[in-house]
Amino acid sequence: MRRLLIAGNWKMNHGPSQSREFGRDLKAKGLQDFSPEILLCPPYVSIQALRESLEGTPVQIGGQNLHQEPKGAYTGEISGEMLKEAGCVYVLIGHSERRQYFHETDDLVHAKILRAHDAGLIPVVCIGETLEERENGITKDVITRQLKGALEGLSPEIMKTLVLAYEPVWAIGTGKTATAGQAQEVHAMIRKILKESFSTEISENTRILYGGSAKPNNAEELLSEADIDGLLIGGASLKTEDFYTIIGIAHQLTNKG
Numbered sequence: 001m002r003r004l005l006i007a008g009n010w011k012m013n014h015g016p017s018q019s020r021e022f023g024r025d026l027k028a029k030g031l032q033d034f035s036p037e038i039l040l041c042p043p044y045v046s047i048q049a050l051r052e053s054l055e056g057t058p059v060q061i062g063g064q065n066l067h068q069e070p071k072g073a074y075t076g077e078i079s080g081e082m083l084k085e086a087g088c089v090y091v092l093i094g095h096s097e098r099r100q101y102f103h104e105t106d107d108l109v110h111a112k113i114l115r116a117h118d119a120g121l122i123p124v125v126c127i128g129e130t131l132e133e134r135e136n137g138i139t140k141d142v143i144t145r146q147l148k149g150a151l152e153g154l155s156p157e158i159m160k161t162l163v164l165a166y167e168p169v170w171a172i173g174t175g176k177t178a179t180a181g182q183a184q185e186v187h188a189m190i191r192k193i194l195k196e197s198f199s200t201e202i203s204e205n206t207r208i209l210y211g212g213s214a215k216p217n218n219a220e221e222l223l224s225e226a227d228i229d230g231l232l233i234g235g236a237s238l239k240t241e242d243f244y245t246i247i248g249i250a251h252q253l254t255n256k257g
């Protein structure tokens with residue numbers, strides 16, 4: 001049974017005071033009885049404020065990135081161990097903005113997954129094609145390459161906890177959501193690749209989130225698809241009301257698998 005995961009990626013938004021305010025507002029709405037797993041990934045400097053303001057709630061905190069080494073002379077970088085110590089449970093890896101602006105490759109994504117695991121964090125590995133790639137009909141090739149590059153050789157132990165997020169680059173922050181059907185098609189393809197590369201068990205148990213202009217008005221349709229096990233939400237996770245509404249929708253739909 002795959003438990004739905006509703007995750008917010010705040011990207012470079014919400015400093016400590018705004019994060020604290022968000023946390024207080026969300027806590028005040030009451031989250032205890034919700035069935036989906038809830039995750040928020042704030043900027044590093046806001047982790048503590050958000051974590052403290054959500055104390056006593058089931059909301060988990062994640063990092064947006066980590067360095068592939070455990071420590072050392074890497075100015076401006078953050079290690080998995082530091083995220084863990086700060087209270088993070090998850091970490092995003094290979095988000096398309098990291099791939100696009102910071103030239104992260106599939107090999108680097110693979111190294112970061114290993115590092116996250118060693119640091120005791122659960123990786124949320126992001127993959128997805130660009131508009132050009134989709135229009136050229138190579139979505140399947142791109143997804144296959146990204147999956148193999150990131151996951152090949154990973155132990156079943158890592159694969160058992162790892163989460164995938166399919167985020168078509170053309171749908172991120174553009175207001176253009178992939179239709180539920182388009183998303184489902186790629187999610188089913190990812191599950192097939194997991195089965196061929198690992199096992200039926202891993203394919204059936206791995207959670208695959210959808211990300212890209214997910215909002216309160218399309219969450220139900222997306223989450224109703226058989227292979228969509230949650231959402232990785234950017235813009236709509238910045239507003240307490242929108243994020244809370246989406247968690248409520250996921251709660252109504254419960255688990256998959």
Ligand SMILES: O=C[C@H](O)COP(=O)(O)O
Nearest residue numbers: 009172173212213234235
């Ligand atoms: O990580 C989140 C995604 O990039 C989606 O962002 P968005 O919901 O603003 O399109």
